[in-house]
Amino acid sequence: MRRYFFHIRDGDRREIDLEGSEFETLELAIEDARMAAREIMAEKVLAGYAPDGQFFEITDESGHVLVNVSFRSALKAN
Numbered sequence: 001m002r003r004y005f006f007h008i009r010d011g012d013r014r015e016i017d018l019e020g021s022e023f024e025t026l027e028l029a030i031e032d033a034r035m036a037a038r039e040i041m042a043e044k045v046l047a048g049y050a051p052d053g054q055f056f057e058i059t060d061e062s063g064h065v066l067v068n069v070s071f072r073s074a075l076k077a078n
Contacts, residue, residue, distance in 0.1 A: 001022040001023060001024055002022065002023065002024075002026075002060065002061075003020040003021070003022050003060075003061050004020055004021060004022075004023055004026070004029040004058050004059070004060065004066070005017040005018075005019075005020040005058070005059045005060075005061075005063075006020075006021070006029075006032075006033055006036065006056045006057075006058055007056065007057040007058075007059065008040075008054060008055075008056060008057075009054065009055050009056075009057050009068075010053065010054045011053065014057070020061070026058070026066060026067065029058055030058065030067060030069055033056040033058060033069040033074075034069060034073065034074040035074070036056070037054075037056065037069065037070075037071040037073075037074035038074045038075075040054070040071065041071055041074070041075075051071055051072075053070075054070075054071045055068050055069055055070040055071060056068065056069040056071075
């Protein structure tokens, strides 16, 4: 299993994930990021904020950015 770090980007602000999480594949890490994004967006909406432009920057243990996952990509289109 590999350790991935989910840093949150919001404009120029970056919240660092110091612990990371282990996943068998990057695809599983991306799906987890999307689920977390849904939860974060729901909290923001309930607090009266419009989530816009935030994304997870998923990195490996060396800090290399593997993929960006926008919060909006977590919304399912029906």
